[in-house]
């Protein structure tokens with residue numbers, strides 16, 4: 001299984017497969033051809049990239065990646081392609097026509113047709129079951145294969161994620177889309193301070209933190225892919241709550257964050273973390289498994305109980321469609337991040353109180369397989385194209 005460094009990136013929102021992925025693809029094309037004169041560059045977007053490029057900020061990302069190079073951008077919604085997030089780049093290189101086909105596979109990662117995309121595996125296992133056989137605690141396993149510097153890598157990203165929440169909680173105004181949606185995380189946070197009921201207060205604080213990240217994402221700010229931009233509110237919400245409101249030490253938070261990331265890496269390596277590939281279950285479901293695993297580890301639950309929490313978190317999002325209204329990562333995305341933060345906290349509580357009562361009948365590896373199969377069977381109209389479902393609802 002690949003490194004956590006290929007799961008977690010920091011880059012422009014609001015959709016890692018539509019912003020960070022295309023940015024990295026264009027940079028890859030320019031880097032590989034940096035010693036040649038390129039002219040007549042044509043970039044064509046297909047599938048989900050074509051359908052949602054406006055709301056998902058793809059044009060802007062490509063513009064930033066291409067710097068001052070001249071290029072033409074084409075949107076092709078008609079051609080059949082083998083991957084729902086396909087991007088082709090054609091150019092004249094020293095008077096020879098070259099063409100590359102790329103696929104943005106989710107969370108900012110990409111592959112290039114015909115290239116050796118296999119790369120180096122960091123871990124000698126690819127499933128939770130295989131990892132479970134190792135004696136060590138999960139964080140020690142991560143450190144063993146990634147090296148000690150993984151801690152600083154995780155710390156940098158969780159601090160960036162917390163900074164996004166704190167900045168966004170100071171923001172009031174409207175999100176920059178024609179949906180004219182008011183940013184509410186700040187108001188919700190202020191309101192939550194005065195709630196007397198401890199349970200309600202916790203749920204509304206979690207929601208305000210998730211909204212804060214998702215609203216920053218909708219403003220096209222830089223975001224950590226936890227594991228995607230669209231679902232980036234969930235993990236930082238539960239960990240910021242643990243840090244800020246429950247006063248867990250930062251070092252423990254960082255380790256819990258990386259343990260959650262490893263659990264999510266099983267999903268990315270065996271299924272998908274992309275709405276275009278498998279619907280929102282692959283984004284919000286994966287983020288929830290990530291967040292719940294982090295909470296379980298932070299609260300010193302065993303490996304089995306961490307897996308139970310990750311499984312429960314994904315299981316109840318199976319079949320969740322991706323149908324963002326008008327192609328903007330706002331409705332249902334922002335609210336869904338809030339709901340998923342609460343769901344992740346509840347899944348941790350299930351792991352704490354229900355897991356010891358009977359042996360689970362569904363394991364984490366199996367739910368990943370179920371998510372993959374469900375995602376592949378979902379119609380493409382309900383996978384990040386804004387052609388059906390909620391996307392057709394006009395507010």
Ligand code: SF4
Nearest residue numbers: 230275280283322333
């Ligand atoms: S519906 Fe889910 S997967 Fe689709 S854009 Fe929104 S958060 Fe991402």
